[in-house]
Amino acid sequence: MVFSSVIFLCYFFPVVLGVYFIIPNKLKNYWLLIASVFFYAWGAPKFIGVVLTVLVIDYYLGNRIYTTEGKAKKIYLLLSIVLNIGMLFYFKYFNFFIENINSLLGEFGASPITWTKIVLPIGISFFVFQEISYTVDIFRGEHKPLKKFSDYMLFIFLFSHLIAGPIVTYNVLADDIVDRRKKLNSDYILTGFFRFSIGLARKVLIANTLGLVADQIFKTPVDQLTSADCWLGAIAYTFQLYFDFSGYSDMAIGIGKMLGFDFPENFNSPYVSQSITEFWKRWHITLGNWMRRYLYIPLGGNRASAGRVYLNLWIVFLLSGLWHGASWTFVIWGAYHGFFIASERFLHDRISFSLPRIIKIPLTFLIVLVGWVFFRADTITYSLDMLKQMFSFGNMTISISLLNGFTYMLIVAGFFSFINAIRPINAITLGMFSVEGNIIKVSLRFVLTILLFAICLGVVVTSGFNPFIYFKF
Amino acid sequence: MITRTIKILFIATICAVILAPAVQFVFQYPRIDEQYLWLAGKTEKIELPVFSFKDWLEEKYQSTVTAYLENTIGYRTFFIRGTNEWHYKVYRDVYSNMVVGKDDGLYWKEYVEAYIGANVIGYDSILHRCQRARQLQQKMDSMGKKCLFVMLPGKASNTIETIPDHYIWRKKTNNYELLKKAFTETDITYIDLYSYFQQIKKTAKYPLFPKYGTHWSIYAGGLGADTIIRYLQQQWHYNFNQYYIDTTELSNNPRFTDADMYELLNIVSEIPQPELAYPHYVVDTTRGKMQTAKMLMIGDSYMFTLHQSGLMPAAAGENLGYIFYGKGVRDHNTNETGKKAAEIDLAAELEKTDVVVFVFTEINQEEFDFDMCERFLKALENKKDGTN
Numbered sequence: 001m002v003f004s005s006v007i008f009l010c011y012f013f014p015v016v017l018g019v020y021f022i023i024p025n026k027l028k029n030y031w032l033l034i035a036s037v038f039f040y041a042w043g044a045p046k047f048i049g050v051v052l053t054v055l056v057i058d059y060y061l062g063n064r065i066y067t068t069e070g071k072a073k074k075i076y077l078l079l080s081i082v083l084n085i086g087m088l089f090y091f092k093y094f095n096f097f098i099e100n101i102n103s104l105l106g107e108f109g110a111s112p113i114t115w116t117k118i119v120l121p122i123g124i125s126f127f128v129f130q131e132i133s134y135t136v137d138i139f140r141g142e143h144k145p146l147k148k149f150s151d152y153m154l155f156i157f158l159f160s161h162l163i164a165g166p167i168v169t170y171n172v173l174a175d176d177i178v179d180r181r182k183k184l185n186s187d188y189i190l191t192g193f194f195r196f197s198i199g200l201a202r203k204v205l206i207a208n209t210l211g212l213v214a215d216q217i218f219k220t221p222v223d224q225l226t227s228a229d230c231w232l233g234a235i236a237y238t239f240q241l242y243f244d245f246s247g248y249s250d251m252a253i254g255i256g257k258m259l260g261f262d263f264p265e266n267f268n269s270p271y272v273s274q275s276i277t278e279f280w281k282r283w284h285i286t287l288g289n290w291m292r293r294y295l296y297i298p299l300g301g302n303r304a305s306a307g308r309v310y311l312n313l314w315i316v317f318l319l320s321g322l323w324h325g326a327s328w329t330f331v332i333w334g335a336y337h338g339f340f341i342a343s344e345r346f347l348h349d350r351i352s353f354s355l356p357r358i359i360k361i362p363l364t365f366l367i368v369l370v371g372w373v374f375f376r377a378d379t380i381t382y383s384l385d386m387l388k389q390m391f392s393f394g395n396m397t398i399s400i401s402l403l404n405g406f407t408y409m410l411i412v413a414g415f416f417s418f419i420n421a422i423r424p425i426n427a428i429t430l431g432m433f434s435v436e437g438n439i440i441k442v443s444l445r446f447v448l449t450i451l452l453f454a455i456c457l458g459v460v461v462t463s464g465f466n467p468f469i470y471f472k473f
Numbered sequence: 474m475i476t477r478t479i480k481i482l483f484i485a486t487i488c489a490v491i492l493a494p495a496v497q498f499v500f501q502y503p504r505i506d507e508q509y510l511w512l513a514g515k516t517e518k519i520e521l522p523v524f525s526f527k528d529w530l531e532e533k534y535q536s537t538v539t540a541y542l543e544n545t546i547g548y549r550t551f552f553i554r555g556t557n558e559w560h561y562k563v564y565r566d567v568y569s570n571m572v573v574g575k576d577d578g579l580y581w582k583e584y585v586e587a588y589i590g591a592n593v594i595g596y597d598s599i600l601h602r603c604q605r606a607r608q609l610q611q612k613m614d615s616m617g618k619k620c621l622f623v624m625l626p627g628k629a630s631n632t633i634e635t636i637p638d639h640y641i642w643r644k645k646t647n648n649y650e651l652l653k654k655a656f657t658e659t660d661i662t663y664i665d666l667y668s669y670f671q672q673i674k675k676t677a678k679y680p681l682f683p684k685y686g687t688h689w690s691i692y693a694g695g696l697g698a699d700t701i702i703r704y705l706q707q708q709w710h711y712n713f714n715q716y717y718i719d720t721t722e723l724s725n726n727p728r729f730t731d732a733d734m735y736e737l738l739n740i741v742s743e744i745p746q747p748e749l750a751y752p753h754y755v756v757d758t759t760r761g762k763m764q765t766a767k768m769l770m771i772g773d774s775y776m777f778t779l780h781q782s783g784l785m786p787a788a789a790g791e792n793l794g795y796i797f798y799g800k801g802v803r804d805h806n807t808n809e810t811g812k813k814a815a816e817i818d819l820a821a822e823l824e825k826t827d828v829v830v831f832v833f834t835e836i837n838q839e840e841f842d843f844d845m846c847e848r849f850l851k852a853l854e855n856k857k858d859g860t861n
């Protein structure tokens with residue numbers, strides 16, 4: 001069940017929210033939990049049992065970590081990490097692992113290992129990270145474990161961030177899980193709805209439109225594409241990914257707000273970054289934070305030797321790449337970013353001059369765009385061929401048909417991606433979603449949001465309508 | 474300063490907006506008149522499934538319920554028409570398989586892509602098909618019968634001036650150009666209405682292609698049918714009824730498929746329809762009843778405009794049969810029998826036919842005979858061997 005669907009917008013969410021505000025406070029968490037389990041079981045019915053089992057074990061381990069000391073405490077933590085990483089490896093990476101082993105065996109003429117392909121449970125990458133954050137934060141003494149198992153389940157399963165983030169760590173959400181009565185008010189509901197509608201528009205109006213062209217180009221063999229087509233595909237995907245992901249995050253944050261939760265921000269105009277280092281402070285912020293807290297710092301962080309710091313950075317980004325998907329293209333993408341991060345760190349201490357902003361921003365954007373080609377392509381060969389075609393600047397005529405809506409949305413996407421480079425507005429501030437201010441401003445914001453919601457609902461309903469006139473056998 | 478009351482009012486409005494579609498579907502309130510619930514075009518009807526645990530586990534139940542709720546959501550037709558109106562008027566886009574012309578006219582994308590050569594499969598493939606077609610012509614000659622191929626005009630190739638420029642810029646060699654070359658090389662007997670209509674479009678008395686229709690106009694269909702009949706009469710001395718135009722009605726109410734694409738737009742506003750001509754052909758009975766040639770026509774949907782013009786039935790009378798795309802058979806009075814071409818005895822069909830006419834427009838040029846030449850030749854071969 002996706003947020004941008006009729007079933008979610010018109011049935012699931014109104015019912016969940018409606019009941020949520022009617023029932024007494026002490027029942028709200030239970031209701032959200034029931035709704036969240038239903039939400040997950042709707043999309044992944046076969047895995048609900050496995051996931052619930054792991055949650056039971058993790059909850060028990062969290063309690064054991066809290067009540068023990070010394071070596072036993074560490075062992076319980078290790079068990080939790082191994083259990084979660086093991087589950088992630090098995091469901092997400094085992095197919096990839098076997099495919100590569102078989103490739104290697106093939107090189108030596110040996111027969112391949114036969115196995116049944118494992119299906120990936122949705123959201124596993126996100127909730128594994130949340131489970132790890134729970135036990136580690138308890139281990140570090142930052143928070144006590146949740147008293148009720150149902151509350152723990154809610155922390156992991158809450159439908160708003162379960163499938164696609166943001167990655168909400170335990171230390172961020174712990175207090176809200178237990179008591180958020182002060183946040184169950186009209187301000188939160190309105191701010192949340194504004195945010196949700198903006199996110200829905202980013203996804204449905206912008207990302208989905210750009211995605212049609214990006215998908216069309218990336219599924220065409222490179223030798224049938226001109227240089228301009230390849231550039232168009234890369235640019236379309238660059239914006240599609242941003243508006244899709246940030247749109248989804250906005251919706252998740254908006255839903256959380258309406259329910260009284262304060263989720264962390266996940267995007268902050270990443271394409272106005274002046275370096276890759278800055279890019280990762282603006283793109284998928286919660287992933288960056290998680291990696292820093294639970295991987296980079298335990299590896300030594302900034303306190304290690306210079307060489308070790310560069311290696312740690314590179315390892316973190318390599319694993320970030322792999323986290324996104326079980327494919328060498330993701331690994332290359334991660335290593336690519338790791339290289340730039342480490343290089344910027346290396347050069348930062350050694351070079352005193354700085355390029356002007358007007359060069360740094362497009363240069364950083366170009367580096368990121370090239371990385372997205374690896375991220376999107378199915379194979380490394382395709383991505384290299386595409387990049388070769390792009391930078392040959394050969395035939396610069398667009399050979400594919402473009403809907404006019406695409407052109408408009410590309411302009412809109414570009415505008416909203418780069419506007420913060422022109423005016424120094426901090427997009428993370430909730431000013432644009434705020435209910436404070438004079439009545440005219442807020443009323444206007446409200447009317448525009450309702451209109452936006454209705455337009456998006458119209459597009460969602462229409463997208464499922466594909467009539468035909470004639471049967472053509 | 475926003476008071477709490479105003480905030481509550483905002484929230485109530487949000488709830489009303491979000492709940493309105495579901496409430497309308499579940500409680501049928503407010504009631505919507507039937508006329509506003511209609512959308513043009515065929516879509517799959519989906520019923521609410523019965524729950525089964527097995528279907529739940531396999532996610533079949535969920536996908537069917539999702540589709541059902543999407544198809545039945547309240548105010549659906551308003552959402553669709555409103556969105557399509559915006560797309561058509563502002564974006565000048567509609568469905569991904571439609572192209573909006575510079576004059577707001579409509580094309581199916583495949584027609585435009587056929588004109589610009591985006592669907593070319595290669596000369597060798599076309600040549601091979603032409604060779605088989607020529608074999609059929611020669612075989613039928615030996616049987617005392619005739620076979621004719623007719624290149625029909627296409628909407629895209631005939632209205633290039635209104636096709637968006639970014640398509641025109643991409644034009645390369647198309648199937649028509651390859652087919653023309655292959656027809657010449659294999660010495661096939663054919664009529665080229667494709668280029669003929671391009672020549673006459675500026676001098677034609679009435680529009681040859683409707684702005685919002687898939688096919689050529691009824692008037693153009695009549696011109697095309699007239700050309701075919703006269704060719705058969707003059708070249709091969711086949712008998713057909715004499716006919717003439719009794720009246721020509723000019724109308725802004727499109728008939729048959731003259732506005733099929735407009736209907737499919739499913740927009741809010743009504744667009745004035747251009748005037749089209751509908752000649753009324755009648756048989757000239759002063760010359761007595763004629764024994765007309767038995768004609769079998771095989772073609773795509775442009776073929777039916779030949780019939781809808783009224784000229785074909787007037788000229789050929791009852792001795793007229795159609796095979797649609799080489800698959801669906803219509804009897805000589807064009808009442809659909811539901812028969813499939815695969816079910817009929819093709820050799821016997823050829824036996825009772827005097828002339829076979831293949832007609833095809835630009836989207837079908839690469840498979841202009843709908844594989845029927847191969848099937849006819851095989852059927853005749855089998856009959857000769859007694860392996861029917």
